[in-house]
Amino acid sequence: MTDAAPGAENEAPIDAAIDVAIDAAIDAVFRRERARVLATTIRAAHGDFDLAEEAVQDAFTAALARWPVEGVPDEPRGWLIAVARHKAIDAIRRRIKLRAIVADAPDDISASPDAGALALPDDRVRLIYTCCHPALAREAQIALTLRTLGGLTTDEIARAFLTSPVTMAQRLVRAKSKIKAAGIPYEVPEPSQLAERTGAVMAVVYLIFNEGYAATAGDAWIRRDLCREAIRLGRLVAELTRDPEAIGLCALMLLHDARRDARTDAHGDLVLLEDQDRSRWDRAQIDEALAWVPIALRGGPGPYSLQAAIAALHAQAARAADTDWPQIAALFDALLARQPSPIVALNRAVAIAMWRGPAAGLPLVDALAGELADYHLWHAARADLLRRLGRHAEAAAAYHAALARAGSEPERRFLAKRLAEARASDGESG
Amino acid sequence: MQYLLLIYDAEKIWTDMPEAERGKMFHEYMTYTEDIKAAGQLLAGNALQPVHTATTVRVRDGKTTVTDGPFAETREQLGGFYLVEAKDLDEATKLAARIPSARIGSIEIRPIMTFDS
Numbered sequence: 168m169t170d171a172a173p174g175a176e177n178e179a180p181i182d183a184a185i186d187v188a189i190d191a192a193i194d195a196v197f198r199r200e201r202a203r204v205l206a207t208t209i210r211a212a213h214g215d216f217d218l219a220e221e222a223v224q225d226a227f228t229a230a231l232a233r234w235p236v237e238g239v240p241d242e243p244r245g246w247l248i249a250v251a252r253h254k255a256i257d258a259i260r261r262r263i264k265l266r267a268i269v270a271d272a273p274d275d276i277s278a279s280p281d282a283g284a285l286a287l288p289d290d291r292v293r294l295i296y297t298c299c300h301p302a303l304a305r306e307a308q309i310a311l312t313l314r315t316l317g318g319l320t321t322d323e324i325a326r327a328f329l330t331s332p333v334t335m336a337q338r339l340v341r342a343k344s345k346i347k348a349a350g351i352p353y354e355v356p357e358p359s360q361l362a363e364r365t366g367a368v369m370a371v372v373y374l375i376f377n378e379g380y381a382a383t384a385g386d387a388w389i390r391r392d393l394c395r396e397a398i399r400l401g402r403l404v405a406e407l408t409r410d411p412e413a414i415g416l417c418a419l420m421l422l423h424d425a426r427r428d429a430r431t432d433a434h435g436d437l438v439l440l441e442d443q444d445r446s447r448w449d450r451a452q453i454d455e456a457l458a459w460v461p462i463a464l465r466g467g468p469g470p471y472s473l474q475a476a477i478a479a480l481h482a483q484a485a486r487a488a489d490t491d492w493p494q495i496a497a498l499f500d501a502l503l504a505r506q507p508s509p510i511v512a513l514n515r516a517v518a519i520a521m522w523r524g525p526a527a528g529l530p531l532v533d534a535l536a537g538e539l540a541d542y543h544l545w546h547a548a549r550a551d552l553l554r555r556l557g558r559h560a561e562a563a564a565a566y567h568a569a570l571a572r573a574g575s576e577p578e579r580r581f582l583a584k585r586l587a588e589a590r591a592s593d594g595e596s597g
Numbered sequence: 598m599q600y601l602l603l604i605y606d607a608e609k610i611w612t613d614m615p616e617a618e619r620g621k622m623f624h625e626y627m628t629y630t631e632d633i634k635a636a637g638q639l640l641a642g643n644a645l646q647p648v649h650t651a652t653t654v655r656v657r658d659g660k661t662t663v664t665d666g667p668f669a670e671t672r673e674q675l676g677g678f679y680l681v682e683a684k685d686l687d688e689a690t691k692l693a694a695r696i697p698s699a700r701i702g703s704i705e706i707r708p709i710m711t712f713d714s
Contacts, residue, residue: 300686301662301663301664301665302652302663302664302686302690303665304665307665344647344650345649345650345665348646348647348650348708349646349650349651349652349686350684350685350686350689350708351685351687352684352685352686352687354685354687356687
């Protein structure tokens with residue numbers, strides 16, 4: 168870019184403004200359609216992710232050159248898919264000279280496709296299952312899902328997971344290389360495996376959300392871009408699979424995310440659920456999720472739906488004191504039966520403490536010492552109950568233990584503050 | 598007698614090798630293969646895809662688990678092999694899960710390298 172010549176000052180800004188507007192419109196189309204165009208192109212490229220990504224890039228480059236002149240087509244997605252498929256098939260012909268494979272494809276795919284091109288099945292379903300295939304490591308599944316379906320750049324994903332762009336790029340290259348070399352199929356799993364494979368997809372989406380909701384390391388405790396991306400992916404999975412648990416997962420993420428503005432104060436310090444200003448919760452988002460919860464619960468109900476039901480009870484309490492703790496404890500019982508894990512048991516113990524008092528909860532928390540002694544939130548939960556019981560010296564020791572294990576800066580600041588308070592109270596009483 | 602000759606080397610040596618030297622090694626491999634074939638001693642042989650393409654299959658309590666990587670435990674020893682034809686990794690996984698030792702040990706699936714001629 169060079170500065171406009173003197174004398175062109177009056178016209179150039181107008182032209183530039185129009186260009187910017189068209190570029191922005193095209194950019195919006197790309198962001199919206201990239202995953203679908205890519206998913207279909209991967210199928211046309213016989214499962215070759217790299218070749219398909221190049222073809223999609225070429226199609227977008229072609230659109231950038233032609234749309235400002237010819238206008239944005241009526242069906243931009245169909246246009247992009249047709250061009251990308253054409254480029255992919257061309258590349259296959261050039262690359263491996265196996266004309267036989269593509270002999271049935273028409274020679275000249277017009278760049279202005281008929282409506283038939285739009286009747287394509289939604290290939291994003293294949294893409295989701297392939298990215299979350301169990302033969303890929305979890306980290307690779309997450310990176311690949313965010314890159315192909317989520318449309319985050321490699322740099323953005325690297326930043327979100329606090330690794331270097333080089334490391335993240337290598338992870339993506341290796342994952343794509345494994346898909347190709349090991350023959351991971353670009354297919355929707357057969358019915359006998361569908362439930363398990365959908366479970367793996369949901370686990371990836373929820374991991375992305377959780378890293379955004381409570382970052383395990385770094386300065387910011389909440390990474391909103393990751394939460395937003397996970398919710399977008401969750402909606403997609405729910406829409407494509409219509410699995411009640413996927414609907415439950417969506418509701419759960421929407422309910423948690425609705426509290427985002429109240430979960431930290433002006434200094435970025437975290438605010439506990441009971442201390443949050445509930446008028447700052449996103450009511451529209453809560454209402455949307457509350458409509459989904461009963462639909463999700465009709466499906467079984469599975470762990471995500473039960474967690475959504477618990478989050479819904481919190482969302483429906485006007486004040487912390489109005490929380491229906493007996494009902495929440497009952498839902499944790501059901502969740503523990505389906506998903507026996509020490510973390511779920513810890514949450515159940517806390518709910519019982521809120522319902523029946525800290526003295527009832529403490530033995531349940533203590534019983535988990537063997538499994539959770541390295542988990543900072545176990546120490547923090549224990550510290551909180553000891554604090555409520557007025558056992559300040561023991562509370563201080565537990566806050567100290569939690570602090571030694573906490574990852575993110577805001578969590579550490581919160582625990583340090585509570586530790587100081589507990590020590591002060593201990594000084595007063597002792 | 599029949600013997601299985603297993604080839605172990607560090608992948609990094611291959612990737613760091615200058616192109617000319619790698620070409621020389623490939624050429625040596627081709628010569629060696631031709632030699633033992635001519636001598637009637639070659640039964641089968643293949644190059645494997647790099648280890649990052651490996652997948653490990655285990656069956657426990659009737660449930661098949663699939664994980665990324667060559668996760669054979671050090672207390673497990675290589676006990677045999679099958680070279681199979683399958684349309685994709687999912688089909689290969691099913692074949693692997695039916696091997697009796699999948700229930701007590703693990704089956705590592707490694708794709709075979711194919712060379713464009």
